[in-house]
Amino acid sequence: MADHLDDYMNAVAGAMALPLEDAWRPAVRANLEVSLRLARLVDDFPLPDEIVSAAIYST
Template identity: 85%
Template sequence: MAEHLDDYIDAVASAMALPLEDAWRPVVRANLEVSLRLARLVDEFPLPDDTESAAIYAA
């Protein structure tokens, strides 16, 4: 999976014209791994079929 993440990081940096120093790559990869792990938890959380989205979000 690390190779796929490296390819993704390269593609996004290129698409956004962002300079990416080699020293930053491990930190960027680690952040992306955590973000993807958290997104997977949200995605796998079961919701009933009749769940409706909130019309107004407030904190």
């Protein structure tokens, strides 16, 4: 997975014209790993078929 994250970091940095120094790569990779782990938890959470998304969000 690290190779995929390296490819992703390079692609995003290039697309956004952001410098990505070698010293930053471990921290960026760690952040991506945590973000992907959290996203997987949300994605894997079972919801019943009857659930309807909210049309209006308010605070």
